[in-house]
Amino acid sequence: xELHERIRSKVLREKVVSKEEAAKFIKxxxxxxxxxFTPAGYPKVVPEMIAQRAQxxxxxxxxxxxxxSTGDELDGVLARSGVIKKRYPYQTNTDCRNxxxxxxxxxxxxxxxxxxxxxxLGYLGNIDIALVEAVAITEDGGIVPSTSVGATNxxxxxxxxxxxxxxxxxxxxxxxxxxxxxxxDPPLRSPIPLCRVSDRIGIPYIPCPKEKIVAIVISNRKxxxxxxxxxxxxxxLIAGHIIDFLEFEIKxxxxxxxxxxxxxxxxxxxNAVLTNFKESRFENLEIYSEVLQDAVLELIDTGKVSFASxxxxxxxxxxxxxxxxxxxxxxxxxxxxxxxxxNNPEVIRRLGAIxxxxxxxxxxxxxVNSTHIGGCAMMNGIGGSGDFTxxxxxxxxxxxxxxxxxxxSSIVPMVSHHDHTEHDVHVVVTEQGLxxxxxxxxxxxxxxxxxxxxxxxxxxxxxxxxxxxxxYAKYKHTPHMLNRVFDLHNYMVKxxxxxxxxC
Numbered sequence: 001x002e003l004h005e006r007i008r009s010k011v012l013r014e015k016v017v018s019k020e021e022a023a024k025f026i027k028x029x030x031x032x033x034x035x036x037f038t039p040a041g042y043p044k045v046v047p048e049m050i051a052q053r054a055q056x057x058x059x060x061x062x063x064x065x066x067x068x069s070t071g072d073e074l075d076g077v078l079a080r081s082g083v084i085k086k087r088y089p090y091q092t093n094t095d096c097r098n099x100x101x102x103x104x105x106x107x108x109x110x111x112x113x114x115x116x117x118x119x120x121l122g123y124l125g126n127i128d129i130a131l132v133e134a135v136a137i138t139e140d141g142g143i144v145p146s147t148s149v150g151a152t153n154x155x156x157x158x159x160x161x162x163x164x165x166x167x168x169x170x171x172x173x174x175x176x177x178x179x180x181x182x183x184x185d186p187p188l189r190s191p192i193p194l195c196r197v198s199d200r201i202g203i204p205y206i207p208c209p210k211e212k213i214v215a216i217v218i219s220n221r222k223x224x225x226x227x228x229x230x231x232x233x234x235x236x237l238i239a240g241h242i243i244d245f246l247e248f249e250i251k252x253x254x255x256x257x258x259x260x261x262x263x264x265x266x267x268x269x270x271n272a273v274l275t276n277f278k279e280s281r282f283e284n285l286e287i288y289s290e291v292l293q294d295a296v297l298e299l300i301d302t303g304k305v306s307f308a309s310x311x312x313x314x315x316x317x318x319x320x321x322x323x324x325x326x327x328x329x330x331x332x333x334x335x336x337x338x339x340x341x342x343n344n345p346e347v348i349r350r351l352g353a354i355x356x357x358x359x360x361x362x363x364x365x366x367x368v369n370s371t372h373i374g375g376c377a378m379m380n381g382i383g384g385s386g387d388f389t390x391x392x393x394x395x396x397x398x399x400x401x402x403x404x405x406x407x408x409s410s411i412v413p414m415v416s417h418h419d420h421t422e423h424d425v426h427v428v429v430t431e432q433g434l435x436x437x438x439x440x441x442x443x444x445x446x447x448x449x450x451x452x453x454x455x456x457x458x459x460x461x462x463x464x465x466x467x468x469x470x471x472y473a474k475y476k477h478t479p480h481m482l483n484r485v486f487d488l489h490n491y492m493v494k495x496x497x498x499x500x501x502x503c
Contacts, residue, residue: 367421
């Protein structure tokens, strides 16, 4: 009976096959677009069958596109088996990352709001197969996503063929949570009619012609999400600085009492910052973000958040059962949209989001590196941080002032890779303090960033660099010594630390 509830078309029930049979549709050289977003709602059984074929000696190399990162059952197994030839647009898997940084996997980093349009315009070539996870398929072939939407609607629209994994471990109560809307293509694209975080503008499933679905596979696996680290002292301090700053902004009349819609990036620090809003005086908060993590559920539970919009639920293993058990309750306060909407610059600008994202390093003039270690090694990707940073009413970047047991300064003379320029970064926050950079010249920003955000162990080196640059540089607007600007990075490569050696 439950199969009839999940697959409501008799014609499509006849397309249920084994995972081995479904995997045979995927052949060497294809581009396969998979559902999934940081890591939620991704296919879990067909990728393993593809990996097994490669492990048995079959030559199969694929271009893999997803909405964002996925779990080990997709990125991990395909990377370890050598299947991934090229990967788009964001990943967090260790084996996939190692393949990228060793040169075995080509990686193209793309702003997440741009990905659907890139596909529609053919920039990434033809999509041979869309491999998607769902909780149900309607009588007309409409695909009901599971815990994420991402770019799945675009994948289904543009793919030659579709393979669906119906996941019985994902509750059928997820149906009705999604709001699928296509803004159309230029030059006939219309304004997106979304004026409030809670607005519904689309339909609750992804349209798909039944004849396009060539195989359906049954699975029964929960998302392999990542645990969230305990909130440490530094994260609490960062959150406290942000909350104090936002309270000041309200007193100055720049924001309403319930602020503007909040966006928070992915990861433990971002989750910790948002969690600390439970202890703030703010009420009736709204979230307009990509990923809804544990902190969003806690804020809903405590009555702090009135509504939250995203494109994926990324709930830690310790909270996942609680989420499923209370799903009917959370559906009253949440909605999942395609990333073309959740990350859309038009909507972000209209709603006036307050963007809070995490940096790897920040330089003394306010430029941010959020993707590369040492300028060369890819970490995860830019994700949606650029979508929100460039278009937010207020853009905040957070980082702990030091990394690797205090050996690396997160504040440097020049970032080793630029993702977000000084023009888009309004506020920088570390556990040391908060620097408000709005309206400041480059030299004024230096005083704020070093004075308030740099760790005391590195302030002397940073001030020494700046003063020498100011003295020796021919042009004084943004003083730099190009022959010395990466001294800290080079010292790290040579000695394993940015701290000067003690003789």
